[in-house]
Amino acid sequence: MERLANRIMLTAGWPRAGLSFAAGAVAVLGQAPFHLFIACFISFPVLVWLIDGAVARPSPSRIAMVRPAFFTGWLFGFGYFTAGLWWIGNALFVEAEEFLWMWPMAVLGLPAVLAVFYGAAAALARALWSDGLGRIAALAFAFGLAEWSRSFILTGFPWNAIGYAAMPVPVLMQPAAVIGVFGMNALAVYVFALPAMFAARGRKMVLSAVLLTVLISAQFGFGFWRIAQESESSDxxxxxxxxxxxxxxxxxxxxxxxxxxxxxxxxxxxxxxxxxxxxxxxxxxxxxxxxxxxxxxxxxxxxxxxxxxxxxxxxxxxxxxxxxxxxxxxxxxxxxxxxxxxxxxxxxxxxxxxxxxGEYLPFGEWLSGFGIKAVAAADRGYSATPRxxxxxxxxxxxxxxxxxxxxxxxxxxxxxxxxxxxxxxxxxxxxxxxxxxxxxxxxxxxxxxxxxxxxxxxxxxxxxxxxxxxxxxxxxxxxxxxxxxxxxxxxxxVAETVYRRHRELPFMGLLAGLFALALAGRFGRTARSRRGAG
CATH class of the missing domain: 3.60.110.10 (Carbon-nitrogen hydrolase)
Incomplete structure (x- = not known):
């Protein structure tokens, strides 16, 4: 696996772009109706190795230093959202004479915009990158933050959040009662990306394998326990x-x-x-x-x-x-x-x-002048209740x-x-x-x-x-x-869940823990580099 990781890390140009896009597209197989979550154990290690190789030329600009990682993450996201949301274009065929011209914007434009979140996640992760488990925590932290942001920026569209791929059946859904889907997004990326460490040798590979086994077993164990606890729940x-x-x-x-x-x-x-x-x-x-x-x-x-x-x-x-x-x-x-x-x-x-x-037209007075209408609201548009x-x-x-x-x-x-x-x-x-x-x-x-x-x-x-x-x-x-x-x-x-009582608080705690692990990996690498230079 070390040889495969090195080949992926060193890819460049169009092969690198195509691999980034394909890795994102494959990850969609983890979502409904396929629920092939095993695909994410392929996609996210590939993404880790691609970010390993996303190295910029030396520059005083921090933005320039993470730009290759941003484009790697953006291409991964573009593949993920194009493969996962292509069906939105079907809605435009219902009244094709009026709306079919919008098809490219729905099928390619929306994924291109959503991919910015994954690009930003990859760039942030790269800024915290290290050569061990710390980089896995950095990626999980960055994707957790990106998926949470995707739920409210520009009114939000958290469709196909990564965490859903880790919850195909009820026994695996139960952690959501504690940390919600936002917490599951971060944990899922951490678990899906851990096999990237199998390319390492010695203790790192063993530790990663043990950690992966423990986390997956804990998810199953908690699910079985919670379902057993609520088995007496009535109708x-x-x-x-x-x-x-x-x-x-x-x-x-x-x-x-x-x-x-x-x-x-x-x-x-x-x-x-x-x-x-x-x-x-x-x-x-x-x-x-x-x-x-x-x-x-x-x-x-x-x-x-x-x-x-x-x-x-x-x-x-x-x-x-x-x-x-x-x-x-x-x-x-x-x-x-x-x-x-x-x-x-x-x-x-x-x-x-x-x-x-769909139900209303943003910047309606301006866009309506170009003949643009909301797809599902006829000419009247809908109003939103304030509460x-x-x-x-x-x-x-x-x-x-x-x-x-x-x-x-x-x-x-x-x-x-x-x-x-x-x-x-x-x-x-x-x-x-x-x-x-x-x-x-x-x-x-x-x-x-x-x-x-x-x-x-x-x-x-x-x-x-x-x-x-x-x-x-x-x-x-x-x-x-x-x-x-x-x-x-x-x-x-059933009894009030931890998530319903505390909402995003457990997720924020998890995010803080991942950030701390990423920082520990980052500063540990810096300290080792200085000792080596000395």
Missing amino acids: TTLRVRVVQPAVDQSGKWDPEKSNEIFEGLLALTSETGESDAPPDIVVWPETSVPFILTQRPDAVAALAQTLQDGQILLAGAVRLSETETRGGRPAYFNSLLAVSADGVIFDAGDKKHLVPF RRTLTLPNGAVALPLICYEAIFPHELSADGDAPSMIVNVTNDAWYGDTPGPYQHAHQARIRAVENGLPLVRAANNGVSALYDPLGRQRDALGYGAKGAFDAALPAP
Whole structure:
């Protein structure tokens, strides 16, 4: 392995660029739906060896000294995000005559921007670089910081964070209840990069092998222990029905099909399930109602006839507010409406974190002058609620609504109102077809359940509709292309997790520890160099 490491370290020019890109692309195999995390044990050692060889010519400028490492990390990130996000371009084919020209920006432009975070991580790591285990800690620290920054800079887009590759199954998800996905990002990079030390000889290689074995065993051990501790957790007395109508996106907003779509939702809501007891809560996906519900008294009446006594419908729908305005016009919200059995909309949870260029247009007045529009918001655009609220239902359940990609942001779980007893994630992944996108989305939402110790009910127009318990175990699901509904008992929350209580504090402590190890490696190398020179 020493010979391989040296060959990679000494590559230059286009072979080096191609290898950096390919290493990033291979790492995507660790994400859903593949979950081949073994690929990351190849990609990250290659990245370590590439950074080993990312040496600049002597210069008084610190920026110039880390520039080769930045471009190595950027190419790694460009490969990673291009291979992991190419499916976003599928959304532009839905209304191709209007939006297909944006395809290069979505498929190549977005990955190029996101790759800057990985480039910055590689540059920072190189500034702390050493020749032993310290450089592994430096890389983990830098990537942990980059992935955390990616969750909020420019509104944030932490899709396919590295840590998800280390959590393919529930037993490996449990550390997220303590350190969250941000902590898992840093630890995952550390573990994935450790095999780079196998190119060393003697004690360093042995120590690295032992450390790798201990860390992987600890993750498995903690997972088995936590699942065993919560094995007595019970279900609530409530039953939930998740509806997946699988409406084709190209006809979803066709006025001539709106009644047919709505009647299909009603039919899935009223059909008899496996249990004689009707569900207490029915969940429809994001914007499932194909019109403004408050403008259709006949539709509200049909809901009242369909819902049984005591049933509550949580329906993804566009909410029109005459009292709140946007640009002098009534405001539209992407919402989760709570509807009682008598057809009364008694509460609503509006989306807080909107998708740039999807639900609203950044710099709208300027960009609209060039004919640019938000892809999923028609001409009206959506407004964002200033503060998320939980929805307290008459049956005692308290729902925390996360609409669409809000579920990929760990910090979006804070909300006003009563403490939640479940997370409700409604989405519409039909935009992306049967690609990795819907599966990646579902897997990332699943980790929110583990982090917070809450069950997660997920309803998708098409994609992956599922019910996950607070340990991330799947109770039932509908895959892409399946039209139907399933009923399941609603799991009870587990005891408050460390992550839910302290949020990013454990992650920050982990980051500080990795930084200290990186500094120790860096200064240790400097001290050894001085002794050698003396």
